Amino acid sequence: MLFDRLTSRFGVGPLATAFGVPALVVLALLVNSALHHDRVARPAAPPPSSATAAPGTPTTAPPDDEPVPVAGPVPAGLPVIDYDPAPGGFPADPHPDDTTPLTEGLSPTRPIAAYDAPGGRPLALLAPTISGVELTVPVVTRRAGWTAVLLPSANRRIAWLPEGGWSTTVLRDQIVVERRPHRLTWYRHGEAVDSWPVALGMPGQLTPLGRTFVLGRTPPPQDVYGGVDIFALGAIPDDPDAVPTGLRGAHIGLHSWYDDSTLGRNVTNGCIRLTRSAQRKLLDEVPSGTPLVVVDELPAPPPTA
Template identity: 35%
Template sequence: MASHSTVRPAPPHDAEEGRPRRGRAALVGWAAAGVAAVLALVLGAGLLTGGGTPAPAPASSPSAGTAATVDVASLPESTTFTTIDGAPADPSPRAATDGRVVHPVTDTVVHDAPGGTPIARMPATQIGDTWLPVVGEQSGWVQVLLPSRPSSSTGWLPAADLETAVSPYVIDVHLGSMTLELLRNGQRVDRWTVGIGKASAPTPTGRTFLLGAFSDAKQKYSPVILPLGTHSPTHDTFGGGPGTVAIHTWPTDDVFGTATSDGCIRVPADALTTLTSVPLGTLVRIDEA
């Protein structure tokens, strides 16, 4: 089993004030040795992360807005390793958001609609702390993108169970031009030529998000791997993992500007350094432009 260590990304920033938000809601950092130990058990080497079985969560009292007690531990986890049946599709896969990201303070019930049917539980930590982009809102509820299959699926979480922060960043990946842009408050920070998925294993389009960051001493192609909350449409598994699409670099420059990966986005070393400082939960939009 590969030995992994976590990488600590920057905390979310207030999009208007441009400074770190204070308190627990701003913490997009990683749990320390305990999370590293869990990662050593649950993440496999290779292009895509995978392996292991998460520890079960304790039963919980009803989440805000639920009509009856829900045994949280009986619900399937929503992680990069799982498939959640009944999860609604992203209603606006090309839309921007207001930058809000949320972190469940404990294992939280995921519903298919505000006050609707429980379909999963969202763990507070998975690849580090769980931070998810907000794509919709109703009174007392927020709709978020999920890290599980199907790709581009969503769920509704009770707002009372969440901490909220703001990421001023958006990562835009353009498959047609094979470029990646990093935006901050709507302004371009930088732009790079990247490698994308080949025709037989394309990079999926739609909205997703920066799910985590980790390093793996057993591989040499990238010092840091940034898994996203989306999956390959052709690989159910890859390299021992669940087919998670990731951003990472590559040892040679000849892959940039080519469609030769198995779905991951290969970026130059300076791009990876910059992207590692982007907060977890940050929106990633992948299109055909």
């Protein structure tokens, strides 16, 4: 289901209210829903990284003698990244399907410029909140004097931030969603805690692949969500024109449903549905900023001797 302008009990202000039955979450703060069916359990081994190059978690600090690209002046009138789709021009996530846990989050303490590269062009501002909800974005990697983070309100995009104007926090959790087996697994410190079957996006509105994160939470706007709060994610539909008109501008959501019979099927507008008990568990344990990665399927673990 998609969500659209909600009201948050998570942070300081409204987050959204949904209006229908499908499967994507909009955090512009008003959950919208079309009319389709939503759809959750076995622990798994820690997720093997699907990337062979740089890991997806910050590494050690760069050498002291590495030159620091200068942050260019910030022009007046830059757009602020909010619940609407982020401005274009930001670089692609170099490892969107890397399941290596991202263990550090970054929270702006004032509006800060987001660049397309270290020393590159400032394209937008990241504010401390989006729609009144405190923003925490996972850190992807670092270079001298610069930090790359997953971009909110965009799919598989990163932004580069210069030093200053933000604080960091430890991210202990990770959520991995596998599209082929229709499975969600929750990890803590790289170890599987629990796993549940899920319902995912239908053909033409598939749940977007790649790394994203929990943007915030909102109360359920309708009984179809089973009376359980909803997580709005940083991801948006890959093809916004494919979703029902009432869901345009929505974000992908992680939520429960009044009926578990569609679990294991592709029936949503892109959202991730799971059981009410599983959603309550995640709401109790998983904070804003927690990374979530959607892959087709994790590699099978090597056979034991």
